[in-house]
Amino acid sequence: MAKRIDVKDLNIYYGDFLAVAEVGMAVEPRSVTAFIGPSGCGKSTFLRTLNRMHEVIPGARVEGTVAMDGVDLYGDGVDPVAVRRNVGMVFQRPNPFPTMSIAENVLAGVRLNNRKISKGDANDLVESALQGANLWKEVKDRLARPGSSLSGGQQQRLCIARAIAVKPQVLLMDEPCSALDPISTLAIEDLIAELKNDYTIVIVTHNMQQAARVSDRTAFFNIAGTGMPGRLIEVGPTGTMFSAPTQRATEDYISGRFG
Template sequence: MAKLIDVSDLNIYYGDFLAVDSVNMTIEPRAVTALIGPSGCGKSTFLRSLNRMHEVIPGARVEGKVVMDGQDLYDKDVDPVAVRQHIGMVFQRPNPFPTMSIYENVAAGVRLNAKRMKKSDMDELVESSLRGANLWNEVKDRLDKPGMGLSGGQQQRLCIARAIAIRPSVLLMDEPCSALDPISTLAVEDLIGELKNEYTIVIVTHNMQQAARVSDQTGFFNLSGVGKPGQLVEMDSTSTIFSNPSQKATEDYISGRFG
């Protein structure tokens, strides 16, 4: 299921403003890739460009290639909606649908697309997704209760269950723990460790310890100067980035000298 993504010369714009400048990156399958860097350096923007969520913002556009399975996701024949069915996303703040129950939230990806599915298949899909998100045991007795009634950490895992219920190849996570307390954060981090056996995972995080704990590869983004676009400074295995980075800026950031 998991897939490799190859990014080449990707420029990301908001209108005329170049936000991220010529990124080249290979994202390995069945691994966790962490993106770190100071605020506003474009790592979230880059993440959103991987499943074409970036262009939801009016005026936003992208130049360059994002290739998955030999197919450029920005090819003009490609439907951005279909891309998002293959590359799931989890957001900074948990965002379950307020009008839906826990069950309906997990089933949302299928139901909102008006796909027909037998009740037993749907039950099975919901259960396996909730189990996959380590949430099944906590909610199995109240699947018909509103998703908004869960705690923040549970809501976030519900959102992860919702994302993996459409069986994506890749899972993007945009600071998934920044709105959570430490215990919930730990639960989500454990979950990420398990999910990488099946999915390609890309996670944006502000928390360097988190990047060190969960990721196999780490990319460091930084602004090339005030008012200039963000860029990928370096990318390597997590242990290398945190012990022996090749760039001075990376070392400064990791040792807490700025950011």
């Protein structure tokens, strides 16, 4: 299921403003890649280009190539809806649909894609997705209750279940633990470690310890100043990035001298 993503010469614009410049990197399959860097350096903007969420903003566009297993996601004739089905996303704050039950939340993406599914298959999919998100045992007896009735950490795992229910190949996570308490954060981190066996995972985080704990590779982004584009400074194995980065700016950020 998991796919490799190759990014080459990517420039990301909002209208005429160059927000992120000249990104080139590979995201390896069945691994966790963490994006770190100071606020405003383009981490989340770049993350959203990986499933074409960036272009839902009026005037937003990209130049360059984002290829998944050799297929350019921005190529002529490529359906952005199909891209987002294959590259799922989990946002910073848990966002279950408040009027839907827990089970309906899991099935929301499947039904949005107009997939006809029998009641039995729907029940099986709800169970498998919730098990995949390590939530089944906690909610199996209250599937008809609103998704919003769950705790914050449970809601975030529900959103992960919703994302994997459509069977994507890549999961993007934009600071998925920033609104959660330490215990819920640990549950999400443990889940990420399990999910990478089946998915390619990319996570944006401001938590250095989290990046060190959960990721196999780390990419450091930085920005030279207000009005300047964000840039990828360095990417490599997480252990190397945190112990022996090649760039002084990376070392300064990781050590807390700025950012």
